Amino acid sequence: MSGIIGKKIGMMTIFEDGAAVPCTLIEAGPCVVTQVRTEEADGYKAIQLGYGEKKEKRTSKALQGHFKKANTTPKRKLIEFKEFEAQFNLGDVIKVEDVFAEGEFLDVSGKTKGKGFQGVVKRHGFGGVGQSTHGQHNRARHPGSIGACSYPGRVFKGLKMGGRMGNTNITIQNLKVLKVMADKNLILVSGSIPGPKNSVVTLHK
Incomplete structure (x- = not known):
């Protein structure tokens, strides 16, 4: 068996x-x-x-x-x-x-x-945007910029972002x-x- x-x-x-x-x-x-x-x-x-x-x-x-x-x-x-x-x-x-x-x-x-739904710091281990200085007063756990300029002009599939975490086989x-x-x-x-x-x-x- x-x-x-x-x-x-x-x-x-x-x-x-x-x-x-x-x-x-x-x-x-x-x-x-x-x-x-x-x-x-x-x-x-x-x-x-x-x-x-x-x-x-x-x-x-x-x-x-x-x-x-x-x-x-x-x-x-x-x-x-x-x-x-x-x-x-x-x-x-x-x-x-x-x-x-x-x-x-x-x-x-x-x-x-x-x-449940989790942000990038918990879900992917991101460090957050900067420190508590330089004007970053409410961006500590945010993902930051996700896209480039005129090329590719979109967000690639599979980019690590916030989303549902766990509950997988x-x-x-x-x-x-x-x-x-x-x-x-x-x-x-x-x-x-x-x-x-x-x-x-x-x-x-």
């Missing part, structure tokens, strides 16, 4: 050889196989995993039937994984110890925290698995991962 769905619990620090290592605690699984895609029926090979509980009254009739085929309760998140070798059946339960082991490296995908690569706590469905990885606490993330090999 190439991955699993989880939930970000929070960050902590552990000590390895006397050095403090920042790490993130993730509740990974258990996930249920809710659909098996095949070359004959779908044109590609993949399995669909479901994670997290969801109230039945908040689930559409179509999805309720989808989950009943797998003999499981409605799930909050459904994600497909394409790279796998073992054979899976509807309703199979996949746990974190079935996918990852201590010492391995993985990639974590998630949605970053939304910051990000993948952090090559995080080391420091510890797998199978009895609690927890995995400890080095470094930080995108998203706030309790947000859903995807772990890939």
Whole structure:
């Protein structure tokens, strides 16, 4: 199996050889196989995993039937994984110890925290226009000039300006698995991962 769905619990620090290592605690699984895609029926090979509980009254009739085929309760998140070798059946339960082991490296995908509309100083790290002298009494965090003269006579696309910041899908690569706590469905990885606490993330090999 190439991955699993989880939930970000929070960050902590552990000590390895006397050095403090920042790490993130993730509740990974258990996930249920809710659909098996095949070359004959779908044109590609993949399995669909479901994670997290969801109230039945908040689930559409179509999805309720989808989950009943797998003999499981409605799930909050459904994600497909394409790279796998073992054979899976509807309703199979996949746990974190079935996918990852201590010492391995993985990639974590998630949605970053939304910051709303932000200016160039926070969004792009601009220094602002000048200092508090030379007549710049209200321009400290402004972007400054954005265009040239008669040529090109316009603003180029992609210019760094103020705008919406965050709330984008990000993948952090090559995080080391420091510890797998199978009895609690927890995995400890080095470094930080995108998203706030309790947000859903995807772990890939």
